[in-house]
Amino acid sequence: MLARRIIPCLDVKDGKVVKGVQFVGHEVLGDAVDMALRYRDEGADELVLYDITASAEGRTVDYNWVRDIARALDIPFCVAGGIRSGEQAVKCLNSGADKVSINSPALERPDLINELAEMAGSQCVVVGVDSRELDGDYYVHQYSGDPDKIRAAGRRTLDWVVEARDRGAGEIVLNCMNQDGVRKGYDIRQLKLVRDLIDIPLVASGGAGAVEHFTKVFEQADVSGALAASVFHKKIIHIPDLKRDLQTAGIAVRL
Amino acid sequence: MSRVAVIEIGCANTASVLFALERLGAEAVLSSDANEIAAAERVVLPGVGAAGFAMSRIRELGLYDTIRALKQPLLGVCLGQQLLFDSSEEGDVDCLGLIPGKVVKMDAPKPLVVPHMGWNQLEAVAEDPLTQGLNAGDYAYFVHSFVCPVTEHTLVQSTYGQPFAAMVRKDNVWGCQFHPERSSAAGAKILENFLRV
Numbered sequence: 025m026l027a028r029r030i031i032p033c034l035d036v037k038d039g040k041v042v043k044g045v046q047f048v049g050h051e052v053l054g055d056a057v058d059m060a061l062r063y064r065d066e067g068a069d070e071l072v073l074y075d076i077t078a079s080a081e082g083r084t085v086d087y088n089w090v091r092d093i094a095r096a097l098d099i100p101f102c103v104a105g106g107i108r109s110g111e112q113a114v115k116c117l118n119s120g121a122d123k124v125s126i127n128s129p130a131l132e133r134p135d136l137i138n139e140l141a142e143m144a145g146s147q148c149v150v151v152g153v154d155s156r157e158l159d160g161d162y163y164v165h166q167y168s169g170d171p172d173k174i175r176a177a178g179r180r181t182l183d184w185v186v187e188a189r190d191r192g193a194g195e196i197v198l199n200c201m202n203q204d205g206v207r208k209g210y211d212i213r214q215l216k217l218v219r220d221l222i223d224i225p226l227v228a229s230g231g232a233g234a235v236e237h238f239t240k241v242f243e244q245a246d247v248s249g250a251l252a253a254s255v256f257h258k259k260i261i262h263i264p265d266l267k268r269d270l271q272t273a274g275i276a277v278r279l
Numbered sequence: 280m281s282r283v284a285v286i287e288i289g290c291a292n293t294a295s296v297l298f299a300l301e302r303l304g305a306e307a308v309l310s311s312d313a314n315e316i317a318a319a320e321r322v323v324l325p326g327v328g329a330a331g332f333a334m335s336r337i338r339e340l341g342l343y344d345t346i347r348a349l350k351q352p353l354l355g356v357c358l359g360q361q362l363l364f365d366s367s368e369e370g371d372v373d374c375l376g377l378i379p380g381k382v383v384k385m386d387a388p389k390p391l392v393v394p395h396m397g398w399n400q401l402e403a404v405a406e407d408p409l410t411q412g413l414n415a416g417d418y419a420y421f422v423h424s425f426v427c428p429v430t431e432h433t434l435v436q437s438t439y440g441q442p443f444a445a446m447v448r449k450d451n452v453w454g455c456q457f458h459p460e461r462s463s464a465a466g467a468k469i470l471e472n473f474l475r476v
Contacts (some may be wrong), residue, residue, distance in 0.1 A: 025399070025438075026398070026399045027397060027398040027400075029397050064463070094298055098460065098461060098467060100422075100458070117292060119294060120292075120295045122295065145328035145329060146424075147327060148327065194394055223392050223393060224392055224393065225394070225396050225397070226392070248392060248396065248397060278398040278418040
């Protein structure tokens with residue numbers, strides 16, 4: 025049986041994992057390679073490494089740390105942050121990343137999705153969608169990493185995920201912004217709506233705070249994976265315990 | 280230790296195969312040079328992306344006959360396994376013809392999603408030098424939308440919507456549909472076994 029994936033997301037700056045969003049006052053949590061291996065040992069199924077400096081500084085990912093992680097890691101990982109061209113994505117994949125995730129650049133220039141899918145194959149192309157509920161519907165936001173730049177992208181989430189799929193995305197990570205950082209659970213309703221619309225893997229993001237949130241999102245929204253950051257970094261949830269509880273609840277996980 | 284040529288055909292993800300072999304102490308090189316590949320002790324054919332593109336690259340690089348003539352152990356990984364077969368429905372293309380059968384589009388009706396992406400279990404593991412230490416129920420990391428048929432050459436089967444060949448073998452030629460380089464302990468075991476055959 026295909027296992028549901030548990031995916032820690034690490035914010036990386038200059039090869040170090042940092043806590044919080046960008047700007048001043050980063051707390052360094054550890055070396056990116058060490059932390060990636062620690063999560064591997066704990067049973068993470070996949071990692072997302074988000075290069076926070078890349079997007080904030082308008083440059084692309086530094087491929088040396090991607091290479092260092094690829095050298096050490098024996099589970100799949102996805103690199104996000106600052107990828108704006110097919111060439112950059114291919115460089116990143118050639119450095120050993122399994123997938124690349126694009127978000128704001130795909131909204132600026134949707135053809136980027138087609139280009140990446142043609143150059144590297146859909147299975148390498150993840151489209152990240154930051155979505156916020158407004159008056160009963162859901163709208164895509166961009167530049168969400170920067171409070172000064174964040175804005176509505178002028179697209180309905182339910183339209184954008186279908187367009188992204190049609191353009192060749194191999195997976196969607198839906199970050200439900202109303203839930204983000206609140207730890208009150210994933211946005212089941214929104215995830216379910218998206219899940220019913222697309223036939224490619226969907227990963228839930230935003231809102232994980234307790235084990236039952238994971239159980240619920242797999243059972244009710246039928247997502248392929250669940251992404252979380254702070255609950256893992258702050259050791260509120262320990263991945264081996266989470267997976268055992270999911271298994272007890274009858275959810276297929278890799279133990 | 281063993282010298283391995285990892286065939287570089289211009290598809291992504293070759294680096295991770297190279298790194299996995301290096302972690303096991305093998306001397307591995309990326310190569311698209313026919314002589315270098317023919318002279319290696321072992322050869323890995325990795326690949327992600329589309330079968331049609333990969334086969335045209337193999338022909339452009341003049342590697343079609345080289346790969347078919349290899350007598351040393353050859354391991355196809357992911358798309359590399361699919362290329363070992365006679366043909367693929369993906370782009371309706373003739374492949375290397377080292378293993379009989381046709382690769383077909385995955386039949387994964389709703390609510391299943393395609394690609395088949397993630398960790399799935401190995402079933403019906405046959406005895407083979409490459410499957411030493413592997414057990415039914417072990418998880419491996421898959422990413423694919425086309426499947427190789429279950430035949431007499433199937434070593435390991437998996438199921439997603441339908442049963443398919445997760446590992447194959449014929450003579451000196453092996454294939455893994457999943458990514459051993461991304462399949463943690465089970466994947467390392469297979470690569471370690473490959474470095475010993």
